[in-house]
Amino acid sequence: MKKLLLLLAAGIFHFVSVAQPIELVKNGQTGYSIVIPAKPTTIEVKAGKVLQDYLRRITGKELPVRSDDQPEQEKEILVGQVQRTAMQQLPLNELAQDGIWIKTAGKKLLIAGGKRKGVIYGVYTFLENYLGCRKYASDLTIVPKKTSIVLNPINDKQLPAFTYREVFYQDAYTQEYMDWHKLHSFEGRGTDKSQWGSWVHTFGSLLDAKEYGATHPEYFAYYDGKRHAGTIANWDGTGAQPESQLCLTNKDVLEIVCRNLKLAMDKKPTALYWSVSQNDNVNHCKCAACAALDSTYAAFRPEDKMYSTHGGEKYPALGMGSMLHFVNQVADRFPDKIISTLAYQYTRVPPKGIMPRKNVNIMLCSIESSRNDPMETGDTSFSSDLKGWGKITNNILIWDYTIRFNHLLAPFPNLRVLQPNIRFLRRNNVSALFEQGNIQQGGEFAQLRAYLMARMLWNPEISVEKEMDEFLAAYYGAAAADLKAYITLLHDNNRSCTGVKMSIFASPVEDSTGFLSQDLIQRYNTIFDRAEAAVKNDETRLTRVRSARLGIYYAVLEIARVKKTGERGAFIPDKDNSLKPNPAIESILQQFYYQCVRTNVSRIAEWDTTPTEYYEQYRAFLAAPEK
Numbered sequence: 001m002k003k004l005l006l007l008l009a010a011g012i013f014h015f016v017s018v019a020q021p022i023e024l025v026k027n028g029q030t031g032y033s034i035v036i037p038a039k040p041t042t043i044e045v046k047a048g049k050v051l052q053d054y055l056r057r058i059t060g061k062e063l064p065v066r067s068d069d070q071p072e073q074e075k076e077i078l079v080g081q082v083q084r085t086a087m088q089q090l091p092l093n094e095l096a097q098d099g100i101w102i103k104t105a106g107k108k109l110l111i112a113g114g115k116r117k118g119v120i121y122g123v124y125t126f127l128e129n130y131l132g133c134r135k136y137a138s139d140l141t142i143v144p145k146k147t148s149i150v151l152n153p154i155n156d157k158q159l160p161a162f163t164y165r166e167v168f169y170q171d172a173y174t175q176e177y178m179d180w181h182k183l184h185s186f187e188g189r190g191t192d193k194s195q196w197g198s199w200v201h202t203f204g205s206l207l208d209a210k211e212y213g214a215t216h217p218e219y220f221a222y223y224d225g226k227r228h229a230g231t232i233a234n235w236d237g238t239g240a241q242p243e244s245q246l247c248l249t250n251k252d253v254l255e256i257v258c259r260n261l262k263l264a265m266d267k268k269p270t271a272l273y274w275s276v277s278q279n280d281n282v283n284h285c286k287c288a289a290c291a292a293l294d295s296t297y298a299a300f301r302p303e304d305k306m307y308s309t310h311g312g313e314k315y316p317a318l319g320m321g322s323m324l325h326f327v328n329q330v331a332d333r334f335p336d337k338i339i340s341t342l343a344y345q346y347t348r349v350p351p352k353g354i355m356p357r358k359n360v361n362i363m364l365c366s367i368e369s370s371r372n373d374p375m376e377t378g379d380t381s382f383s384s385d386l387k388g389w390g391k392i393t394n395n396i397l398i399w400d401y402t403i404r405f406n407h408l409l410a411p412f413p414n415l416r417v418l419q420p421n422i423r424f425l426r427r428n429n430v431s432a433l434f435e436q437g438n439i440q441q442g443g444e445f446a447q448l449r450a451y452l453m454a455r456m457l458w459n460p461e462i463s464v465e466k467e468m469d470e471f472l473a474a475y476y477g478a479a480a481a482d483l484k485a486y487i488t489l490l491h492d493n494n495r496s497c498t499g500v501k502m503s504i505f506a507s508p509v510e511d512s513t514g515f516l517s518q519d520l521i522q523r524y525n526t527i528f529d530r531a532e533a534a535v536k537n538d539e540t541r542l543t544r545v546r547s548a549r550l551g552i553y554y555a556v557l558e559i560a561r562v563k564k565t566g567e568r569g570a571f572i573p574d575k576d577n578s579l580k581p582n583p584a585i586e587s588i589l590q591q592f593y594y595q596c597v598r599t600n601v602s603r604i605a606e607w608d609t610t611p612t613e614y615y616e617q618y619r620a621f622l623a624a625p626e627k
Contacts, residue, residue, distance in 0.1 A: 181454035
């Protein structure tokens with residue numbers, strides 16, 4: 001009985017000791033060291049040094065970094081898979097690739113992670129959630145100053161909502177930003193090697209029309225009574241691309257594609273994902289064999305679902321029959337790789353009677369969806385297709401779109417649909433998410449958008465309102481309330497309630513009677529006048545406010561260009577009833593141009609039109625009012 005009481009007492013004492021607060025630093029003094037494995041991975045070394053650096057920046061005290069083959073001490077911060085009992089008791093296999101675990105045990109602090117980059121994610125999560133550090137943008141990191149750090153008991157295990165998370169914004173690709181916000185890059189931006197050997201639209205490279213078109217037209221799509229084995233100019237006017245798709249039932253096509261794919265894999269042996277996907281057109285093969293597969297596996301008649309990607313002519317949604325049949329055969333040849341294929345345009349509809357192999361990734365694109373309503377309710381055609389795919393596979397990557405590609409600086413009030421969309425995708429078996437934003441320097445609220453999306457890709461259940469308020473306060477300082485008022489007013493007046501869809505390809509002119517009406521433009525300018533006044537003595541934040549205002553200036557300029565005359569036009573009557581440039585528009589153009597070049601805005605449209613080119617083109621327009 002006495003022995004039992006002693007054991008119980010020991011157990012109670014152990015429980016209490018585990019649950020006690022930890023004093024990492026007290027009045028600028030500490031007995032703690034950081035422990036990493038004796039043979040650490042590169043990520044473990046980096047994680048240990050990052051923690052050491054930030055603790056020094058916070059407290060002024062630099063903790064030593066030791067290896068786990070040195071004698072164990074009572075006060076240790078264990079980083080990575082160190083040989084200590086407390087760390088070895090954690091079921092680290094539950095963390096998969098990127099999961100994190102932050103835990104206190106006695107007087108030890110444990111930071112562990114999945115085998116890819118989990119431990120560095122764990123360090124940055126600890127710095128943020130428990131020490132108050134923040135990384136809002138590539139040029140804005142908040143590090144509080146403390147003389148003491150006391151930690152209450154922690155047992156924080158986190159797994160990402162998506163296994164692959166990419167936010168395609170220029171500001172998101174500095175290495176620390178990627179590590180802090182747990183992001184990936186298909187191109188291998190930063191210092192991380194990409195998991196992707198190839199990305200999309202690879203038929204043209206896997207079987208080149210220039211090489212085989214003249215000698216083997218049978219390798220290419222048949223329609224309109226003949227094979228189409230030629231090339232056409234790229235959309236940007238540079239180079240050439242295939243005019244059609246491949247004939248997916250030709251056995252030689254399969255062999256050539258697999259042979260060239262193997263050659264590419266040999267050059268990038270560590271890459272896991274390889275794209276075997278259609279060219280960027282809807283000219284698919286209609287030969288008897290391909291058509292038979294498409295018919296056999298069709299879940300709908302093609303004419304039952306008509307899509308229009310860029311607002312042009314509609315085309316029938318063929319489905320994935322011949323495409324998935326072909327891609328499955330490729331996947332069988334490379335069982336240790338993941339073969340990714342597009343469910344895009346005419347192949348977007350999921351099939352029936354055929355399923356993707358386990359090592360086939362379906363890359364489903366939401367390019368047709370409206371951006372002022374959640375896709376689940378605002379684009380029921382897409383949501384139906386997604387739900388269909390989610391029933392037959394959990395290996396789905398969504399390629400989503402978050403900006404206006406031809407008008408990167410234009411106001412685009414879609415922030416309220418981001419979280420509903422991400423939650424909807426997660427509920428329907430989506431495992432990876434690529435948010436295509438603005439890869440150019442600059443753009444409408446680029447830093448805010450990148451920050452919010454990065455947060456939601458890790459945890460879709462965050463409070464977006466709270467995250468936005470914290471970002472605005474840090475980024476805009478005394479002007480934060482005004483910027484929030486602008487964002488709220490802009491979003492309150494988007495036109496989803498009228499049935500007008502907000503497209504990623506539309507122009508600000510199309511919104512000139514909605515959220516870009518003359519009355520609202522005046523109200524926006526009043527808000528920005530107030531915001532600029534609030535930070536007039538803070539040069540950094542004044543620059544940021546003026547950059548946020550570029551969207552209003554751009555909208556005014558584009559509307560004036562189209563209206564030409566009248567209240568919102570670029571020209572006013574001269575004395576002889578001819579037209580002359582509106583001085584107000586000239587002033588806005590100059591302010592717009594200077595702010596763009598001052599802040600290194602690289603493009604006005606995706607891959608096209610520098611600020612200088614835009615200014616010169618607009619000046620030429622103003623110089624010829626009668627044209």
